[in-house]
Amino acid sequence: MITKLLFRAGVDDVKAIEDLADRGMREAARDVLAAMGQAAVQPLLRELLRESSPVRPWEIEFVVTTKIGLAAYNEVLTALAQAMDQESRRRIGGVFTGFGAVERYVEALSHPSAHVRNYAAVGIQFARAVPLGRSPQPGQDLDSVIEALIPVLADPHPEVAQRVEWVLTMLGPGVIEPLRRIRRDGPGVLRARALTVLASVGGEQALSGHDLAAVERLIRIKVLGEQAIPLDTCSLSWVAVPGGDRMGIMEVLSLWDQRQCTFALGHSVVAHDSVDVPAYGRVYVTPQVDGWTLVLGPWCSPVDSERAGDVLRLVVELSRRYGQAQAYYFGEQGGGSGWLVAEAGQVVRRFFACWGDDEARFALGDPLLQETAWRTEMGLASSPGVESADDDPAEQWEDWAAYLAPELAQALGVSPFNLGPHTQVRGTGTIALTPYAREHGKPRTGAYRI
Template identity: 55%
Template sequence: MGGQGIRHCDEPGPSALRALLPLLGDADAEVAGTARDTLLDRGPDFADGLVPSLREIRREGPGRARARALSVLAGIGGEAALSAEDLAAVERLIRIKAPDERPVALWACWNHWIAVPGGDRAGIMETLGLTGPRPVTFALGNDIVDSDGHDAGDGGSEAFARVFVTPELDGWTFVLGAWCDPCDAERSEDVLRLCTRLSARYGQAQAYYYGAQGDGSAWLVAERGTVLRRYCETGEGEDELLTLGEPLPFERARRAERGLSPEWDAAQESDEDEAEWRTAAFDLAPELAKALGVSPLAIGADTRVCGAGVLAMTPYGVAHGAPTGAYRI
């Protein structure tokens, strides 16, 4: 009850939030969960005052509060808030789980990824300017990407700070995260430049956006240092300004299947035909990715895996830092 009351206050101060710490170990799971959620929601502004007390709970207990205290520490202060012992324990758990983990479809509400053939993870990271790789499980990498995607959807540019670089999956390596968005106003030109460089080095590179909540699709396809196509259909008024190159054979085939002309100029299309194509193109990115290689949205336990996945910092993350959060391992 107290946690719910404080959660709905406009500006709970540090003393009110500290009063919730004993409730993290409450026998009533709903009370304990509400205390945790309230601290996660309001605690970042008072992290300096809360971290010492949360670390004490981690050391001294009570035992029922320890797991929730760890979640709050990670959520309000990130890795910097964790003790050396807790950080080592998290890394040890990842090392234990990762070798036996099978890949899972890397779905998020907002999906952004770059796809490169082969398994030269180090070379791909070098080309993209990614640094500080840390081992992660598929669950952890996907959870971070999903969380950052929500931040990007809310206009938070800190979502560009990090990416999940997968192991080689059925002959392809994927870099996932909002930083890879080929149609974002801030990122689109840099993603085009990077995919051009990747394709010059590896023969091919593709970048995709797919909004799984009905928010559209975008794709960028480059080969041997040349951009063949960039196309966006996200419902934004300036989508057409990003269009580059001629329609891909896949696009032409999909239009023909719908009785539309494979050759088209949006300015000359009838309203009905243009609406028909926009409806089709909204969900096209995952299909196109599969047609041109492998889609990370469709991998599974039978996918051939070589290597291990890592979380890496982008140049933006190095300059500005990464968001905080508690994630599944």
């Protein structure tokens, strides 16, 4: 049975709110709070901000946004505008974006508080985001929403402008024509972010010929005298070949449709293609860096289940032509390390160290001298299968080796993780498509750093 509402001196405390934490009392508590309407909103928000509250935040959000509904909107908006710290804004913002009231969010895009404008954009995102490659749901009027968002790309608060940029990329192809109009007619203050959104939503196809020419011209300027940068991503695969015969290397790998690019652009493309599901359709071919040419992208992984056999064949062929060649994989967040070394057309070593169960099936050849030296440094046996004083030397070695791909690459030649202003650079890099793209179509382009 629901208890009576109690208002204690000095504290707006509604007993029904406490009952939201009790599974048996929850439904009745929701009804009581809904019946209170707007009067319950401030006590609910105070409870939301109370760190020791036993009530789950989503219970309060449900009561405010669903049981009380839009009658609570203005109270929540005011609380969000008055919130004094980031955590309070985060909690109240979660309630604010839960209304799904797109028209009210559009109004709030002009609110004096930057935090309200930011969460208004988030609310639009939650309510109207269109899955990549799909059309908006029938009946959704996105045109007016898009027209309201575009001017906010010039918001004086950088976080709001960035948020609106992200949201526009999530509203589907309907943003393309309005943004093309901005690129053509201005105002100038919106043009730069409009270009980024266009590239994100529609790739090169969304850009005008004038914009494409401007991008290509900028790349040609930037590559002149360009310094190397570290090509470090959370997940990275690459092939390393001595020398600077980029055209010959691309011929062996059957790469095609090459385009000049900067280090930053190459890094941005590889990082994009290596996130979540690996994309095999393109690679970044570096200039000659400290006497080596690197080819980077998930297509190059020597220990990917889909790519391992083909990469083995290609690296062997490269070593036959250039004396030696290597391929590596490094997954910074638990992905492990893999390496493949070939010389004069023969596999010297392939190895994969990770925390899974299938790494042994990639092992070929005897341990490299560097592997043996590292095992000795750890106080382990010189090679797998040899007795050691350690309880489980094989497991210790696997754990340590899972981090070693960048180190081994540097020891044997050059590591993309260690490039920088000190690196000797000759020539320019390119983005090129792989044979996979011939069969499965060109990869979708987007907005990348130049």
